[in-house]
Amino acid sequence: MIDPAAFPLLDHMTSGLLAIDRSGCIVLWNRQLEQWTGRSRRDMLGEDLYRAYPELAADEFRLRIHRVFDGSAPAIFSPSLHHHVIPCPTDNGELRTQKTTVSYLHAHDLALFCIDDHSEQYRLIDKHRQAASELEKELEQRRQLESRNAHLLAAIDQAGEAIIIIRRDGDIEYANRAFYHQTGWHDTRQQNIHVALPGNNKFLDRLTSVFEDGAFWQGRQQVRRRDGSLFTASVSIAPISDADERVTHAIMIQEDISQALELERKIRDTQKQEALATLIGGIAHDFNNILAGITGQAYLASREVSDLPKTADRVRKLQKLAQEASEIVGQLLTFARQGQVNSKDMPLAPFMKEFCKLATRNIPESIRLDSNIRPGNYPFHGDANQLQQALYNMVQNAVESCDRHPDARIEIGLAEVDTEGSEHWLTRYPVLRRGRFAHIYIRDNGAGISEAEQERIFDPFYTTKQLGSGLGLAMVAGCVRHHHGLIEVESSPGNGATFHIFLPLRNPRKDSERSSVSTNQMAGVRILLVDDDPRVLEPTRELLETIGHHVTTAENGKQAWQTFRQCSDDWDIVITDMVMPEMNGLESARLMRSLRPDIPLIFATAYDQSLVLEDTRKVPNSVLLSKPFHPDDLDQLIARMTAEATPAQTGS
Amino acid sequence: MRDSQTDRLIRCFRSGIEQAASSLNRVLRQQICIGIAEIGAFRHHELPVLLDESRRERLAIVCMPFSGAIDGHVCLLMPARSAAILVGCLTDESPADGMDASARDTLTEIGNIMLNDIMTCIAGMLDSALDYDMPEFTITSPAGLLRRGHADTLLLARARFSVDALQLDGYLLLCPGIDSFDRPMHDVGMEQKKA
Numbered sequence: 001m002i003d004p005a006a007f008p009l010l011d012h013m014t015s016g017l018l019a020i021d022r023s024g025c026i027v028l029w030n031r032q033l034e035q036w037t038g039r040s041r042r043d044m045l046g047e048d049l050y051r052a053y054p055e056l057a058a059d060e061f062r063l064r065i066h067r068v069f070d071g072s073a074p075a076i077f078s079p080s081l082h083h084h085v086i087p088c089p090t091d092n093g094e095l096r097t098q099k100t101t102v103s104y105l106h107a108h109d110l111a112l113f114c115i116d117d118h119s120e121q122y123r124l125i126d127k128h129r130q131a132a133s134e135l136e137k138e139l140e141q142r143r144q145l146e147s148r149n150a151h152l153l154a155a156i157d158q159a160g161e162a163i164i165i166i167r168r169d170g171d172i173e174y175a176n177r178a179f180y181h182q183t184g185w186h187d188t189r190q191q192n193i194h195v196a197l198p199g200n201n202k203f204l205d206r207l208t209s210v211f212e213d214g215a216f217w218q219g220r221q222q223v224r225r226r227d228g229s230l231f232t233a234s235v236s237i238a239p240i241s242d243a244d245e246r247v248t249h250a251i252m253i254q255e256d257i258s259q260a261l262e263l264e265r266k267i268r269d270t271q272k273q274e275a276l277a278t279l280i281g282g283i284a285h286d287f288n289n290i291l292a293g294i295t296g297q298a299y300l301a302s303r304e305v306s307d308l309p310k311t312a313d314r315v316r317k318l319q320k321l322a323q324e325a326s327e328i329v330g331q332l333l334t335f336a337r338q339g340q341v342n343s344k345d346m347p348l349a350p351f352m353k354e355f356c357k358l359a360t361r362n363i364p365e366s367i368r369l370d371s372n373i374r375p376g377n378y379p380f381h382g383d384a385n386q387l388q389q390a391l392y393n394m395v396q397n398a399v400e401s402c403d404r405h406p407d408a409r410i411e412i413g414l415a416e417v418d419t420e421g422s423e424h425w426l427t428r429y430p431v432l433r434r435g436r437f438a439h440i441y442i443r444d445n446g447a448g449i450s451e452a453e454q455e456r457i458f459d460p461f462y463t464t465k466q467l468g469s470g471l472g473l474a475m476v477a478g479c480v481r482h483h484h485g486l487i488e489v490e491s492s493p494g495n496g497a498t499f500h501i502f503l504p505l506r507n508p509r510k511d512s513e514r515s516s517v518s519t520n521q522m523a524g525v526r527i528l529l530v531d532d533d534p535r536v537l538e539p540t541r542e543l544l545e546t547i548g549h550h551v552t553t554a555e556n557g558k559q560a561w562q563t564f565r566q567c568s569d570d571w572d573i574v575i576t577d578m579v580m581p582e583m584n585g586l587e588s589a590r591l592m593r594s595l596r597p598d599i600p601l602i603f604a605t606a607y608d609q610s611l612v613l614e615d616t617r618k619v620p621n622s623v624l625l626s627k628p629f630h631p632d633d634l635d636q637l638i639a640r641m642t643a644e645a646t647p648a649q650t651g652s
Numbered sequence: 653m654r655d656s657q658t659d660r661l662i663r664c665f666r667s668g669i670e671q672a673a674s675s676l677n678r679v680l681r682q683q684i685c686i687g688i689a690e691i692g693a694f695r696h697h698e699l700p701v702l703l704d705e706s707r708r709e710r711l712a713i714v715c716m717p718f719s720g721a722i723d724g725h726v727c728l729l730m731p732a733r734s735a736a737i738l739v740g741c742l743t744d745e746s747p748a749d750g751m752d753a754s755a756r757d758t759l760t761e762i763g764n765i766m767l768n769d770i771m772t773c774i775a776g777m778l779d780s781a782l783d784y785d786m787p788e789f790t791i792t793s794p795a796g797l798l799r800r801g802h803a804d805t806l807l808l809a810r811a812r813f814s815v816d817a818l819q820l821d822g823y824l825l826l827c828p829g830i831d832s833f834d835r836p837m838h839d840v841g842m843e844q845k846k847a
Binding site for chain 2: 064067070071072073074075076077078079080081099101103118121122125128129
């Protein structure tokens with residue numbers, strides 16, 4: 001036993017101390033341990049350590065403790081792995097956290113346990129770890145929140161709609177990219193909304209109402225850009241309230257719908273034009289049949305009255321009037337896209353240069369005409385006559401608009417536009433397709449056109465002139481539509497007008513021009529003539545017979561087929577109407593071709609050529625002819641086709 | 653130092669390393685890989701190069717000085733990241749590089765166990781009791797390791813160990829003082845003769 005009296009300091013140490021001999025008998029138990037364990041020295045001295053604390057008998061303790069007696073280094077029992085070696089409860093019943101070292105006392109051949117109370121240190125460590133863990137969680141939450149906010153902000157910034165957050169005093173707290181794009185402002189942060197959107201009084205009044213009433217507002221609004229121009233926007237303004245339900249901010253979402261409205265207007269306009277075209281096309285078809293009859297009868301009459309000069313003159317006048325009527329119907333058909341089409345590949349640049357020369361000769365000297373033809377090939381497939389007529393109509397309008405101007409000027413321009421490469425044109429003209437276009441414009445500095453007039457300017461029979469037919473621009477619109485193009489007018493009263501025409505360009509064809517076939521008139525051709533309208537059938541038969549041909553008639557496709565099949569070799573050519581009851585011209589022609597693949601075919605139609613063009617194109621050695629036709633033209637066509645008929649030739 | 657002495661020392665050191673690995677295996681219940689034990693005299697500044705895998709990291713070191721028949725140090729040296737993993741495994745706490753007091757105490761105990769195993773073998777070889785100081789824990793950089801040395805040349809026995817399953821590794825080092833080595837090694841030589 002170690003006499004505590006011999007070592008008084010041991011009882012004054014803050015560490016718990018105990019010592020055992022090699023047998024495990026406790027020989028030292030200091031006062032600190034008495035206090036911590038509640039076990040008195042008297043009770044513990046002489047007691048076997050492993051009986052007093054059976055858990056220390058486990059190998060992990062006992063072996064390490066006994067190696068100390070063998071001269072090994074001190075053994076350390078850390079708080080984290082063991083918490084305690086000798087259980088020492090505190091006042092609240094929890095066990096003290098201990099660090100215990102066991103070292104060998106050579107002089108006494110004892111193992112000395114030094115027990116330090118690390119409870120407070122470990123409590124602080126736990127507290128620190130807990131705080132660190134909470135801080136880490138908080139930081140992670142903040143990182144996630146910041147990441148989410150960053151995503152949201154990026155989404156808002158990239159949104160197609162303009163989004164701005166406005167403070168009650170009118171200062172802009174946030175504006176996304178679309179807002180700058182829509183309004184033309186570059187950076188409005190910290191600016192006042194009244195400064196950023198000047199002249200938008202109605203909108204600003206509504207914003208004020210939202211702040212005052214706290215009510216959501218939605219509607220359409222004209223918004224003024226930085227450059228002063230206006231656009232129509234669909235706007236919604238919502239209040240943002242604080243915890244006290246005071247409206248502190250407003251969020252405004254603004255969508256530029258001007259393009260959508262323009263598209264809507266165009267669609268409405270197109271529908272109206274289509275309806276008009278259908279109506280006019282139907283009327284023109286009937287007129288054409290009548291005119292075909294009149295023209296034929298007049299032609300026959302002129303041959304019969306050649307010895308009556310006065311009557312012959314009247315017949316010639318009648319023919320001229322019929323011709324004029326035919327031209328008017330032609331213009332109507334052009335508007336209705338049902339006119340005669342003589343399309344071919346042509347470069348637009350030389351065409352436009354020629355047109356400018358022609359226009360210069362036909363306008364008053366008081367008007368200056370400038371041309372601005374940008375270099376290029378402009379490969380185009382279209383009807384040069386129709387296009388020339390359309391451009392001429394536009395120039396005439398320009399002349400009439402600016403002829404009283406002291407410095408009257410007209411400019412005709414041609415440039416290429418590639419909407420694939422630039423969004424500018426698609427933004428400006430939403431209905432324009434993607435691709436290459438020839439942009440023809442005719443600009444004058446005349447009186448200009450009001451918005452109301454612009455709405456109706458392309459309608460047939462709409463005119464602001466006393467003597468106008470109202471068909472000029474309607475014909476232009478029809479011509480442009482026929483060529484799958486787009487026409488737009490840009491004007492305001494007093495500021496002249498610019499008409500923009502966009503015509504689709506095509507890739508230049510190597511075999512763009514076909515050599516024309518020389519024709520020789522010939523008589524005695526055997527013709528099967530088919531038409532369901534007797535007003536056309538009879539005069540046509542008579543005039544063909546007058547020329548010297550042999551004509552057999554049929555009143556519809558079925559009758560024609562029945563006649564033809566009886567002896568298919570009896571005819572040199574078939575001239576047939578397209579639209580007929582019972583069996584149409586195309587169907588009967590196919591049947592005839594099954595017997596006579598070489599028989600030349602002329603399809604005559606008073607309808608829109610484009611409706612039947614594709615079908616007839618598939619029929620070799622055939623020609624599509626619009627009614628009314630001139631007798632000489634028809635005769636030449638018959639002569640050419642019968643002379644050059646080959647089974648492989650393709651119709652045009 | 654004679655080759656026979658070197659062989660004897662390295663065998664004892666190797667034996668101690670195996671004991672230490674065995675103890676670590678009992679604690680971790682994971683396979684421990686031990687590298688080849690080497691011994692040699694090195695210039696002090698070569699120490700970080702010898703422990704090349706730890707050069708760039710902070711090092712956790714448990715070092716126990718001893719004296720008696722020979723003086724010296726025996727050390728457990730681990731990269732701080734490996735030390736944190738080891739502590740995390742033993743205490744079920746998430747590993748952290750910080751090594752707070754609790755972690756230091758834990759690693760000190762593990763170092764104490766492993767270093768005692770080595771020293772028991774060394775003392776057995778010397779057949780002489782040694783005196784030990786309490787193991788000390790430090791965290792230092794390789795540069796800090798350099799600053800710790802006083803002697804220009806040191807005798808160093810080293811072996812690398814690793815626990816692949818836990819992706820941790822470290823070194824066990826024995827640095828006996830060269831000056832105090834002649835007598836005990838002579839005794840060792842005598843013992844060998846007797847054997």
